[in-house]
Each structure stands twice: as structure tokens, then as C-alpha cells.
Amino acid sequence: MCEHQNFTANVSVGRLAADESGEKIVGFSADIAVKCLDCGVPFEFIGLPMGYSPTQPMCSVDGTEARMPLKPRGEAMSLEGLAGFSIRKVV
Ligand SMILES: [Zn+2]
Numbered sequence: 001m002c003e004h005q006n007f008t009a010n011v012s013v014g015r016l017a018a019d020e021s022g023e024k025i026v027g028f029s030a031d032i033a034v035k036c037l038d039c040g041v042p043f044e045f046i047g048l049p050m051g052y053s054p055t056q057p058m059c060s061v062d063g064t065e066a067r068m069p070l071k072p073r074g075e076a077m078s079l080e081g082l083a084g085f086s087i088r089k090v091v
């Protein structure tokens with residue numbers, strides 16, 4: 001049984017465009033995934049709602065990718081035209 005002592009993390013930072021043309025950047029998002037380096041098991045983030053939002057951290061449906069909105073320090077982001085979605089688990 002793996003004791004999960006070593007990790008690898010993948011962070012991809014994306015630019016969020018207001019429309020399909022991608023010309024107007026209105027936000028940024030860091031998508032973070034963590035795996036055990038020894039056994040390869042992906043880690044699930046705890047306490048984040050599922051979905052995507054430009055204004056609050058959320059995670060992928062399987063919980064293995066945290067989606068963290070961010071912005072350059074000192075700059076205001078408009079978030080204009082950005083829409084998110086959330087997924088509610090029905091048990
Ligand atoms: Zn492991």
C-alpha cells in the first residue's frame with residue numbers, strides 16, 4: 001500500500017476571454033492537479049464546489065482539478081462577459 005510520500009503537481013494558467021474571438025482577456029485561471037508520484041493516484045480537492053467560476057475557486061466534477069481564478073497584483077479585472085457554471089450532485 002502506497003503511503004503517498006511524494007507528489008507531482010501540474011498547474012496550467014489560462015487566460016479567460018470574453019468571447020469566441022479571444023481578443024479581450026477579462027480574467028485568468030490557474031488549474032491545479034496533484035498526483036502521488038509513487039503510485040500515480042490523483043488527489044481530490046476537498047470543500048470546493050464543482051464547476052467553473054471566474055469569481056471563486058471551484059473544482060472539476062471528479063474533484064481532481066482545482067480551478068482558481070486569479071489576477072495580476074494591483075490590477076482590476078472586469079470579468080465582463082464571463083459566465084461560469086456549477087454542478088450540484090444529486091444523491
Ligand atoms: Zn501513492
